Amino acid sequence: MNHNTPLSHTPHSPRPLRHLSHVQRRVLTTAQLRAHGVSAAETNEQCRPGGPWQQFLPGVYLLHPGPPTTEERLHAVLMFAARSPVQSAPAIPVQPGAEAPHAPQPYADALITGLAALTLHGFTSAPPLLSLDKIDVLVPRMRRLRSTGSARIVRTPSLPTPTYITGVPVAPVPRALADAVAELSDANAVRRLLTEAVRGGHCEPAAVVRELTQAKLLSLPHVVDAVDSLLAEGRSIAEDRLYRMVQExxxxxxxxxxxxxxxxxxxxxxxxxxxxxxxxxxxxxxxxxxxxxxxxxxxxxxxxxxxxxxxxxxxxxxxxxxxxxxxxxxxxxxxxxxxxxxxxxxxxxxxxxx
The missing domain is CATH 3.40.960 (Endonuclease; Chain A)
Known part of the structure; x- marks a missing residue:
């Protein structure tokens, strides 16, 4: 059975579940399954050992037995972390063979951040999403959530305004950088990320340093060294722009x-x-x-x-x-x-x- 195989009635299934074969993504929450008329008992039956479904995170299910796609991992982490009123919204159905739209998905109080967010922003120095064991998800500080499985919970006093990339809410580059740097001890990796942020035009050095300061990361020697390089890089780029302004x-x-x-x-x-x-x-x-x-x-x-x-x-x-x-x-x-x-x-x- 592959990711595109329609769900059908089997001898082990209490009822036909064919109507779930055309949902936008084959990853749903308990609340979404309930909205589709699937009971907890039916869900448990589908997730039996060797069954056609699997529980990927608490309350989040993959409607196929194989490993999740990159998109499924991102949305599963967001479904796990988002507040339940949004979790309970049914998935959007699409016609068979049609491409799923990349419309922004309304995940309340949850954003992708850290290395996964930088990869989505197009950083070549960030690892491919498939190679990440953990996907960082940013939530308000008062949320009662714990990191589990591939979801690493990162807390913040207030959520920044997200950028939507292929329908996924993503933290702005400065915040994503700070959350990525917090998990990195490799000075070269930190320097590469900060340098690409400036050279690639993703953000200005001051915005990065502000986030690193708020995250209390400027006491770490390898971060301080990378920031010094970042500021020198940023000044050099600004000077080049000033020369160009005078000429143009x-x-x-x-x-x-x-x-x-x-x-x-x-x-x-x-x-x-x-x-x-x-x-x-x-x-x-x-x-x-x-x-x-x-x-x-x-x-x-x-x-x-x-x-x-x-x-x-x-x-x-x-x-x-x-x-x-x-x-x-x-x-x-x-x-x-x-x-x-x-x-x-x-x-x-x-x-x-x-």
Whole structure:
């Protein structure tokens, strides 16, 4: 019997169950079976040793004897973890031979996270789903669930908004990364995942560091090393985007990566781009949200205030804005350059390579 063999009446079956052969997936909960008119006794009979069904997780059944498909594993884990009102909804029937739709499935309070989620997001450095012994599923902290079988329960004070991939609710990349890193001790594996998150354009470094901080993972040396590499990678990508913005939108060439000093006076700070004639500066805001975020922001604010007292306009741009709204950021810089004609001349400063 294979996965596509219709269920039919057998000598051991208390009643014909042929009507279940056309459900969307051949994995159902106890409540869904009951909604289809299948009693607990009938379910137990079908799951006898050598029978046509099997119990895959508590309250979740595969309607075939072989190993589950990847899709079945994902949905079985979600069915196990989701709150019962959604579990009780009947499966959607489809016509024989028709492809099951990938519409979002309404699993209440349950998301796929960790390595499985990263694989669904398209990470090449995450393992194939079939090779994972456990699938992490994110649930609210107050849920009374325990990890069992292939379902590993991960708790959170509040569930993030899911992304739906082939109908499966999946945690956002930063949260999925944090949950994956929590289970990894291999420094190279952690570094590969974090690097792909940034290089692949899945998310910005600051979002990753925020999740790792909340998960209290930045006390682990192999995670700290990977984060340092991540931040360096993120800054390099942001600098490349800044160069491209100046070129693609026809801004005048600035001087790049400079330090400013008052003549014979103190150091004023480093800048990513500076237009001396217009006294306009751009600085990439690549702060990572760690415990000292407030102190670091105060340093940014003091620097900006000092420069603006000297008549220098400072434009702060985040890597995310550069990635998502480059044209808008170019307009902001162009406006600052044009407005320089209406301002009093800036104080003279010494511009040095950084």
């Amino acid at each position: 939108f026809g801004l005048p060439d600035p001087v790049w990566n400079v330090d400013l000093r008052l003549p014979g006076g103190p150091h004023l700070g480093g800048l990513d781009a500076y237009w001396p004639e217009q006294a306009v500066a751009v600085e990439l805001d690549t702060r990572a949200p760690r415990q000292d975020e407030d102190a670091l922001w105060s340093e940014y604010a003091r620097k900006r205030e000092h420069l603006e007292r000297l008549g220098i306009t400072v434009v702060y741009i985040t890597p995310k804005k550069l990635r998502d709204t480059m044209e808008q950021q170019a307009t902001v810089v162009r406006t600052a350059l044009m407005a320089s004609n209406d301002r009093d001349p800036a104080a003279y400063v010494v511009v040095l390579p950084r």
